[in-house]
């Protein structure tokens with residue numbers, strides 16, 4: 001007799017370990033799409049701001065929640081996972097903290113204030129920070145940008161003189 005996969009009712013997921021051997025498990029497919037750096041583990045698969053991971057035809061999960069459940073355990077009912085690193089596509093459970101939605105909203109509003117460095121790792125100290133359009137910017141990054149521009153301008157000038 002041929003034993004096909006059970007046609008599962010909605011919400012039913014097969015217990016781990018009893019997948020037919022030939023199939024690649026969701027876990028395996030998941031980790032292939034994660035780029036682990038020494039800090040954040042970035043989801044490189046599809047989806048929007050947080051990404052999306054299809055477990056089967058009926059079940060799609062947010063990657064960071066999936067990773068947390070795999071490595072830590074079930075997320076307590078009603079709680080959301082806050083990204084302590086502020087990278088919405090990071091799935092490193094060490095960077096995730098289960099909190100209430102209310103707390104999450106409160107934190108989201110103060111993200112700009114709690115960030116301690118820019119995306120390139122320069123500290124947001126008083127002297128390294130300027131504000132533009134209501135947001136915080138990094139002076140070191142700006143200086144580097146300006147240096148790059150002026151180097152390019154110099155190179156252009158030199159090439160004109162040389163020709």
Ligand SMILES: [Zn+2]
Nearest residue numbers: 040085090095
């Ligand atoms: Zn992270």
Ligand SMILES: [Zn+2]
Nearest residue numbers: 118122138141
């Ligand atoms: Zn910077």
